Amino acid sequence: MPRQTRAESRARTRELLLTTARELFLRDGYHATSLEKVADAAGFSKGAVYSNFPTKDHLCEEVITQVRNEQIHAIHTAFTSEGTIDQRLEAFDAWADATLGDPGWTLLEAEFAIHAVRKAPEVRARVAQGGREAAAALEFLIGEELKARPRELPLPAAELAEAVLDLGIGLGIRRAVDPDLSPRPLGDLVRLLLRA
Structure with a gap:
């Protein structure tokens, strides 16, 4: 299986973060969902969240x-x-x-x-x-x-x-x-x- 390119890896990370954020925002609401919670639930660092979504x-x-x-x-x-x-x-x-x-x-x-x-x-x-x-x-x-x-x-x-x-x-x-x-x-x- 060929290795993912950097762009493919970044797109996959972004997609996983968005999917996780959607689940948390819809379940817990805006204020209760922090970027740290999204990062933890998706298995990424908070920096990965910030590199894909500025806020x-x-x-x-x-x-x-x-x-x-x-x-x-x-x-x-x-x-x-x-x-x-x-x-x-x-x-x-x-x-x-x-x-x-x-x-x-x-x-x-x-x-x-x-x-x-x-x-x-x-x-x-x-x-x-x-x-x-x-x-x-x-x-x-x-x-x-x-x-x-x-x-x-x-x-x-x-x-x-x-x-x-x-x-x-x-x-x-x-x-x-x-x-x-x-x-x-x-x-x-x-x-x-x-x-x-």
């Missing part, structure tokens, strides 16, 4: 971006799958039921956003940009739906995307506290607006 904030941002991209992909899959609009909305409902209020992801996003506002103003703009990117991804999906099945919407696609994202975030936080809360209002809002 804990950068590491956490990567974890959040990774999870957020996976969720956007899952929503995209639900909305672009074959079938009727009702079948695609049912797939979206299934995603919402399985995902909204996930204690790890929901609480990490909320804790990190509060940290950015209160303690890390230099991170705040990047957190805000992440929210804008999520809204833009939803707007793109709405646009794709309108191309496939043209109709008038009661709101511009950008505003609809913001409304869906904001309801999803609020509902996710509430479901993290009260798991018995139904995620159905999110799907119902999308149904109402897409069928208007």
Whole structure:
């Protein structure tokens, strides 16, 4: 078996650190997860963490971006799958039921956003940009739906995307506290607006 190049070894170390950090951040939260804990759990030195991620904030941002991209992909899959609009909305409902209020992801996003506002103003703009990117991804999906099945919407696609994202975030936080809360209002809002 050929030896790994330096670049391959560095990429593998970075991947292991990111995987370990994701597990710890989602399980324990932002504040309880230190770079030392990530290094120890991954079997590396703290220096290995710093050589790949300049700060804990950068590491956490990567974890959040990774999870957020996976969720956007899952929503995209639900909305672009074959079938009727009702079948695609049912797939979206299934995603919402399985995902909204996930204690790890929901609480990490909320804790990190509060940290950015209160303690890390230099991170705040990047957190805000992440929210804008999520809204833009939803707007793109709405646009794709309108191309496939043209109709008038009661709101511009950008505003609809913001409304869906904001309801999803609020509902996710509430479901993290009260798991018995139904995620159905999110799907119902999308149904109402897409069928208007």
